Amino acid sequence: MLKIFNTLTSTKEIFTPIKKNRVNLYVCGVTVYDFCHIGHGRTFVVFDMIVRYLRFSGFQVKYVRNITDIDDKIISKSTKEKKKINTFTASMIKEMHKDFDLLGISVPDEEPRVTDYIDNIIRIITTLIKKKHAYIHKNGDVIFSIDSDPNYGTLSRQSLTSLESGSRIPLNNMKKNPLDFILWKSSNKEEYSWDSPWGKGRPGWHIECTAITNVFFNNSIDIHGGGSDLLFPHHENERSQSICFNNKSMINFWMHTGMVILNNKKMSKSLGNVYFLRNILKDCDAEVLRYFFLSTHYRHPIYYCEKNLDQAYTSLKYLYTALYDTNPFFNNEEGLNFELEFYNAMNDDFNTPAVFSIFFKIARKINFLKNKDILKTNKFAFRLKYLANNLGFLFQDPKEFLQKKTTLNLLTLKEIQLLIEKRNIARQSKLWQEADNIRKKLMSLDIILEDLPDKTIWRKNKKS
Numbered sequence: 001m002l003k004i005f006n007t008l009t010s011t012k013e014i015f016t017p018i019k020k021n022r023v024n025l026y027v028c029g030v031t032v033y034d035f036c037h038i039g040h041g042r043t044f045v046v047f048d049m050i051v052r053y054l055r056f057s058g059f060q061v062k063y064v065r066n067i068t069d070i071d072d073k074i075i076s077k078s079t080k081e082k083k084k085i086n087t088f089t090a091s092m093i094k095e096m097h098k099d100f101d102l103l104g105i106s107v108p109d110e111e112p113r114v115t116d117y118i119d120n121i122i123r124i125i126t127t128l129i130k131k132k133h134a135y136i137h138k139n140g141d142v143i144f145s146i147d148s149d150p151n152y153g154t155l156s157r158q159s160l161t162s163l164e165s166g167s168r169i170p171l172n173n174m175k176k177n178p179l180d181f182i183l184w185k186s187s188n189k190e191e192y193s194w195d196s197p198w199g200k201g202r203p204g205w206h207i208e209c210t211a212i213t214n215v216f217f218n219n220s221i222d223i224h225g226g227g228s229d230l231l232f233p234h235h236e237n238e239r240s241q242s243i244c245f246n247n248k249s250m251i252n253f254w255m256h257t258g259m260v261i262l263n264n265k266k267m268s269k270s271l272g273n274v275y276f277l278r279n280i281l282k283d284c285d286a287e288v289l290r291y292f293f294l295s296t297h298y299r300h301p302i303y304y305c306e307k308n309l310d311q312a313y314t315s316l317k318y319l320y321t322a323l324y325d326t327n328p329f330f331n332n333e334e335g336l337n338f339e340l341e342f343y344n345a346m347n348d349d350f351n352t353p354a355v356f357s358i359f360f361k362i363a364r365k366i367n368f369l370k371n372k373d374i375l376k377t378n379k380f381a382f383r384l385k386y387l388a389n390n391l392g393f394l395f396q397d398p399k400e401f402l403q404k405k406t407t408l409n410l411l412t413l414k415e416i417q418l419l420i421e422k423r424n425i426a427r428q429s430k431l432w433q434e435a436d437n438i439r440k441k442l443m444s445l446d447i448i449l450e451d452l453p454d455k456t457i458w459r460k461n462k463k464s
Helices: 038-056 072-080 085-102 114-130 160-166 205-217 228-245 277-283 286-294 306-323 336-346 352-369 374-389 398-403 410-428 432-444
Strands: 003-006 011-014 022-027 060-065 134-136 142-144 181-186 201-203 220-227 250-257 260-262 302-304 447-451 456-460
Touching: 003 250, 022 038, 022 205, 038 060, 038 085, 038 220, 038 250, 038 260, 038 277, 038 286, 060 205, 072 085, 085 277, 114 134, 114 142, 114 181, 114 201, 114 205, 114 228, 142 228, 181 205, 181 228, 201 205, 205 220, 205 228, 220 228, 228 250, 277 286, 286 302, 286 306, 286 352, 302 306, 306 352, 306 374, 306 398, 336 352, 336 374, 352 374, 398 456, 410 432, 410 447, 410 456, 432 447
Parallel strands: 022 060, 022 220, 220 250, 260 302
Antiparallel strands: 003 011, 134 142, 142 181, 181 201, 447 456
């Protein structure tokens, strides 16, 4: 029985989909004004894991993740680079897909771009105005009135009184309440404005998700997700305007991922501590980064540092070493108790740290059985790969993972193999000093040896 922590109620609840065995899942996607950073990676790896597990559990999942392709930052960046907005956003989306592909993030069923749904946005805003949930300023901006929603603040548990008292109100303030937010922003610049009943302009940020979820789910969503930084104001505003537009709007579960912490500070461009995925992946295996993201429970903050990446590598190395020289094959016999533990952990609000400890149990079992019972070894190897594959892990060839830390040319590879063969001959002949000298030479090449009962395997030093 799957239980999920619901931000709306602040409790773990039994997950029951609106329609039997069907799950509508929406996640707020990227605003494509720059390359994707580690915070994007953490959030979208988490929801990729969730989608994979729901499908593994037998649910039919419709997964939609939007793309914001019109925004102040996008306009500013494209202008700075002297590119048309469509050209600029297309290039950023292409780079986003490259990063996500490396991390093993599956493509959503739908990936709608905001600019393709302007008519839908205008229709919703028109309805909100008619229902007196929004008002038109004399400059053409359309603004949502939070005072028109008595339940505003419920999702994020914000005290509106304290928020209002803490808000800065400019002298030219055009809002009835300082927390009111823009639905339609007046603009006469041709490239990034559209005709509307209120004049030329473009949509505000929050209205985008309401329009897209209305199109794809008719405002009937089982799970709505995003980073915890979106909880307020974005998700609060989105929820409010969605309910005001259609009081039958249903979002059963709100899920939020924890922040990425760098040097004991949350990651923020204003602090200048943003790490782009593409830069990290130059030196870090993508599966290691994926493992790192899921090694901490998704709701908790995650602390990014070299030490924690090293730990993720060491953990994956242990699993791949267990799979090394095995021949996993399908069976419904061995390791079913581990599979049950896997389900129990995942059904407890997607407890991936507990799942990883189960993977380690299976790996220890494989290591114990090697050279004792090859048939059972291969059966347990299948169980490990089967469970891990369904979360996006252990797809690589073990030998390649263990040896690929740094690119080696063909000559170096041949030299390594020749030295290992010479060392094995020296060991068989009990020429221990010669064998030790060869090991030292390999260490100078940053090669780590591991002697197994019947062979010697090698890997690149993680620090090289």
